Amino acid sequence: MSKVMLHPETWVDRYSDYLYNYTIVRVNDHEVAQDIISDTFLAGLKSKDNFKGEATERTWLISILKRKIIDHYRKINSNKGKAEVRINYNDTDNEGDWLEEQVEDFSEMNAQESMENEELGLAILGCLESINEKQAEIFKLKTIDGVDTETICNEYNITPSNLWVIIHRARKALADCLESNWFK
Amino acid sequence: MKFKNPCEKANHICDKSQYNEASFWEKVRLNLHLIYCKFCREYSANNQKLTKSIKDSKIKTLCNEDKGAIKEKLYQEMKK
Incomplete structure (x- = not known):
């Protein structure tokens, strides 16, 4: 079986939309997603000698992308306290109701559908x-x-x-x- | 556009109507054709399914400027 070769010069045209759609649902911010994608391509270029040619180009890039997304969350979580979830009752009348239950759910879709x-x-x-x-x-x-x-x-x-x-x-x-x- | 046969014409109208670009009379013609043509009925059904899938999936694309910026970074790194 012939091995898959990497063609970094075609990556942006071929895979950037795929990577973008994968990333945007996970980080929910256009700028951040764009940065993560260019980091992914650069990392791919740097480690292209490690590519064994067993997966497709896209699968390999996605595996790098996944690590970049995790790195992104590590970085923002290391600013301690910011990622803390606070649960408060807003007043005594509503005591016992969780704050999140009072928030209107704008998404019509459930998690499964999305x-x-x-x-x-x-x-x-x-x-x-x-x-x-x-x-x-x-x-x-x-x-x-x-x-x-x-x-x-x-x-x-x-x-x-x-x-x-x-x-x-x-x-x-x-x-x-x-x-x-x-x-x- | 020139068409070799009525099916080609029908498929073209069907494609256009996926983008809401078919006129009323074109749609009438298409539907008349679909009554007796099984193949075009199949194509029409698949075509509509595809339109719905693309709409449901909410695919987003990066605009050309964004892609250009990423390309620039990548190409610069490749030159090194």
Whole structure:
């Protein structure tokens, strides 16, 4: 079996969205997530000689990313006291009610659902890796970022017909990939 | 756009309608086609499922500037 090789020059285009979605649900802050991701890539570059070629590039990067996320929480927790959870009763009338029970729950989703959705998102991005990079980029712009046809056509110097052909192929490939990896 | 056969045309309208870009008459045409075409019915169903999945998953992307910043850092490190 041929071993997987690392191509650091393609990492950002290929994996940054995947890593970002993995990170953002865990740290909940755009700037922090971005820092963690660039740290991950740099760490990957530094230890690329340790890569044995047994896992895929993405799996290997995710394993580094996981450690970076843990490091992040260690760092903010070492500022002692800040991470402490205080439980107070706000007044005597409500004595016996936990503070957290009085907070309105804004999220309509329960934990199970949001976890499934996160996994679904990662499955979709994983499937996108199997199609041509440029086409995946165009598909993401149109479908996820909602950029209009004209803007994309101008940016990539293609006609609307070209765009729709790309979209059609991408949708077909994605639907097939999800069918065999997710909905089964 | 030129189409080789009615199915290609139907699929194109179906793709457009996933982005709310199909006109009323296009949708009428699509639905008439779907009545008698099993393959396009299948494609339409899968296509709608995909649209819903992407919406549910709430995928976020990094914008080009953010990616550019990360790339810059990485490339600089690679040069060393």
